[in-house]
Amino acid sequence: MSTITGQPAVQPDIQAILDRYTDAGRDALIPLLQEVQETHGYLSREAIARIGEHLHLPASKIYGVATFYNQFRFLPLGRYHIQVCRGTACHVKGSLGVLDAVRQDLGLEPGKTTRDGLFSLEVVACIGACGLAPVICINGEFHANLTPQKVRRILDELREEVENEE
Amino acid sequence: MLTIEVNNRKIEAKSGEMLLDTLKRNGITVPTLCNMENLFPTGACRMCVVEVEGERALVPSCAYPVRDGMKVQTHSPRALRARKTIIELLLANHPDDCLYCVRSGHCDLQGLANELGVRERRYSGGKNEYHVDSSNPSIVRDPAKCILCGKCVRVCEEVQGVAAIDFVGRGSKTMVGTAFSEGLNVSSCINCGQCIMVCPTGALREQSYIKEVLNAIADPEKLVVVQHAPSVSVTLGEEFGLKPGADVDGMLVAALRRLGFDRVFDTSFSADLTIMEEASELAHRIRTGGKLPMMTSCSPGWIKFVEEFYPEMLDNLSTCKSPQQMMGAVIKSFFAEREGIAPDKIFSVSIMPCVAKKFEAGRPEHSRNGIPDIDAVLTTRELARVIRMRGMDLQSLTPEHADTPFGERSTAGKIFGASGGVMEAAIRTAYHLLTGDELPGLKVEAIRGFDGRKEAKLEINGTPIGVAVVSGLQNARQLLEEIRNGRDDIHFIEVMTCPGGCIAGGGQPLNANPDAIRARMQALYTIDRDEPVRTSHGNPSIQRLYAEFLGEPLGETSHHLLHTHYAKRVVMV
Ligand code: SF4
Ligand code: SF4
Numbered sequence A: 001m002s003t004i005t006g007q008p009a010v011q012p013d014i015q016a017i018l019d020r021y022t023d024a025g026r027d028a029l030i031p032l033l034q035e036v037q038e039t040h041g042y043l044s045r046e047a048i049a050r051i052g053e054h055l056h057l058p059a060s061k062i063y064g065v066a067t068f069y070n071q072f073r074f075l076p077l078g079r080y081h082i083q084v085c086r087g088t089a090c091h092v093k094g095s096l097g098v099l100d101a102v103r104q105d106l107g108l109e110p111g112k113t114t115r116d117g118l119f120s121l122e123v124v125a126c127i128g129a130c131g132l133a134p135v136i137c138i139n140g141e142f143h144a145n146l147t148p149q150k151v152r153r154i155l156d157e158l159r160e161e162v163e164n165e166e
Numbered sequence B: 001m002l003t004i005e006v007n008n009r010k011i012e013a014k015s016g017e018m019l020l021d022t023l024k025r026n027g028i029t030v031p032t033l034c035n036m037e038n039l040f041p042t043g044a045c046r047m048c049v050v051e052v053e054g055e056r057a058l059v060p061s062c063a064y065p066v067r068d069g070m071k072v073q074t075h076s077p078r079a080l081r082a083r084k085t086i087i088e089l090l091l092a093n094h095p096d097d098c099l100y101c102v103r104s105g106h107c108d109l110q111g112l113a114n115e116l117g118v119r120e121r122r123y124s125g126g127k128n129e130y131h132v133d134s135s136n137p138s139i140v141r142d143p144a145k146c147i148l149c150g151k152c153v154r155v156c157e158e159v160q161g162v163a164a165i166d167f168v169g170r171g172s173k174t175m176v177g178t179a180f181s182e183g184l185n186v187s188s189c190i191n192c193g194q195c196i197m198v199c200p201t202g203a204l205r206e207q208s209y210i211k212e213v214l215n216a217i218a219d220p221e222k223l224v225v226v227q228h229a230p231s232v233s234v235t236l237g238e239e240f241g242l243k244p245g246a247d248v249d250g251m252l253v254a255a256l257r258r259l260g261f262d263r264v265f266d267t268s269f270s271a272d273l274t275i276m277e278e279a280s281e282l283a284h285r286i287r288t289g290g291k292l293p294m295m296t297s298c299s300p301g302w303i304k305f306v307e308e309f310y311p312e313m314l315d316n317l318s319t320c321k322s323p324q325q326m327m328g329a330v331i332k333s334f335f336a337e338r339e340g341i342a343p344d345k346i347f348s349v350s351i352m353p354c355v356a357k358k359f360e361a362g363r364p365e366h367s368r369n370g371i372p373d374i375d376a377v378l379t380t381r382e383l384a385r386v387i388r389m390r391g392m393d394l395q396s397l398t399p400e401h402a403d404t405p406f407g408e409r410s411t412a413g414k415i416f417g418a419s420g421g422v423m424e425a426a427i428r429t430a431y432h433l434l435t436g437d438e439l440p441g442l443k444v445e446a447i448r449g450f451d452g453r454k455e456a457k458l459e460i461n462g463t464p465i466g467v468a469v470v471s472g473l474q475n476a477r478q479l480l481e482e483i484r485n486g487r488d489d490i491h492f493i494e495v496m497t498c499p500g501g502c503i504a505g506g507g508q509p510l511n512a513n514p515d516a517i518r519a520r521m522q523a524l525y526t527i528d529r530d531e532p533v534r535t536s537h538g539n540p541s542i543q544r545l546y547a548e549f550l551g552e553p554l555g556e557t558s559h560h561l562l563h564t565h566y567a568k569r570v571v572m573v
């Protein structure tokens, strides 16, 4: 299937990844998507078009498969990438309230990024920090024993940080 | 031959076939929601379940091969209960919209709920919030009414070779969507509407322009003209209880006049015009060593397909506009001048078997000085709705003739409605152009009928000419791949986007079975057999138009009005 991406020149690292999957079939799709997401942080249109061309799969199919799994995102990460833990321990200690607070405060659904590119949100199964529950992780840094109020305060502080820079 | 026992009666089965096919052939109806003619069964919906002796669970008959001597109960209480439960579960998160739904009366879900006696809401599920996608000029998608049967996804990929849509997401959030869940208008969708034809519910429908047309008719400032496509007269009758293939041409014209159209023209006339230009173009390309194979350009889904998937073959497309657009162009030029009316005071409507024609009419190539040649396109189904809205009884109308100067046609223009028809019409005229004689018998048997791919080898003036006819774009894709890989014995290709041609277009009456579609095709060839004027060049109105206005095929005026070019189109494929 010929693919016209209409995107600027191929990003070299996609090509590098694709080169490692010569003669690959459909089974290669998930590992390929994972590897591309690891290097780019998300699956861009160009990436999906290029993978489709490589594996002879239509873009709709690849997008369909990718959306079946929670791990894939289709927007670049925000400057602050927020991972909310929804593991059992966090759940018991009220992580749902924390997640709702983030969603409402930022107007953001998991998997998405705010229009200004500042925040992105991800829900993770268990982050492995059950002693700190409920916990969120922002750009790799843990914030422990959260409540909806506390998490809103953290978000305000981040916004202030950005404003002060300007 | 095998013998099986169904509902305590013995019937014959063919070895290797699925139980559902045996049942169908023997007139035993088992409902289905996901099964598709000629495609591999997926067993997704489980509506077709039956009891087979020796099997503990109910089995889906669409995916269950027959075995000699097997005993089947198709309508046992258990089977009926299972089917009813499936429908009840589907209705659990379905909007109660039948009163407002364009599909009401033709909806499989509604029909089955009724047949199975669903009279109360036993389950109610959480409803997702969906937005209706009306971004596309041809098709509207309403995911709330989707039962995820998968038929649209399959027809788009397996029959049309497009794969614009697929299942997106998972669990209760699953829906059918495009890559990146974008509007259908920016996807690779070629607007063919075959997904509408297979959808069992109102989740897919045509973008309707009925209001625009009725407003134009009511506007005293506008001269409203209408054209109707070759296949419409042999399908419209089905909407009014006539048997498939009944030709209602004269009644259709009468109905259009009563609806208030000021002039009624016949697209088969401009199909003749297309043939004059296209046959001349073919002869010219052959004589001058131009780009071959030449590919027909009257099916707008196919044009978009080439623009997206085979841009390097755009030069193989004939430069001829489609009959709809040729008619549109001569209406707002020759006819406007003749009537002494400004083109922008004319509202030009076409009645088409097709939803892609709505997209075609909006293409910038088909406007001149900012005025579109065609203002609105209605499908056969929409016209039937308007006729019913006016309380007209089609069958009781006295047949009338279409108007001059674009109302007279040959039968060559009429058979455009069937796959192979354009090719046959073009060969009749090309033969005449190249030899000065008429094609013996005026018939090319090998390119008639329903096969997705038909080929013939002809000889005109000692020159061998290979022709191929394909319908359904997956078939077109295969042929183009052969050509890409070096096949060079084909000089002329007809491509129809819809399998079987316009008689099975995305705007035609719903729920037609293969026999009905056969009858529609037969009707066109019967007209061709029985009438005297059977070549486009033999149509006196066509000769007159060239004498009075166009000059000659491929001439200056033709070039300006009747031909165009297409360009590579960038979408996610
Ligand atoms: S899709 Fe069928 S069941 Fe649903 S609202 Fe329309 S007619 Fe009724
Ligand atoms: S209109 Fe045709 S191309 Fe578009 S989604 Fe439907 S089947 Fe696919």
Ligand code: SF4
Residues within 6 Å of the ligand: B145, B146, B147, B148, B149, B150, B151, B152, B153, B176, B195, B198, B199, B200, B201, B203, B204
């Ligand atoms: S849109 Fe129609 S054909 Fe497609 S999956 Fe939904 S119900 Fe089936």
Ligand code: FES
Residues within 6 Å of the ligand: B031, B032, B033, B034, B035, B042, B043, B044, B045, B046, B047, B048, B049, B060, B061, B062, B063
């Ligand atoms: S028709 Fe058999 S499972 Fe859907």
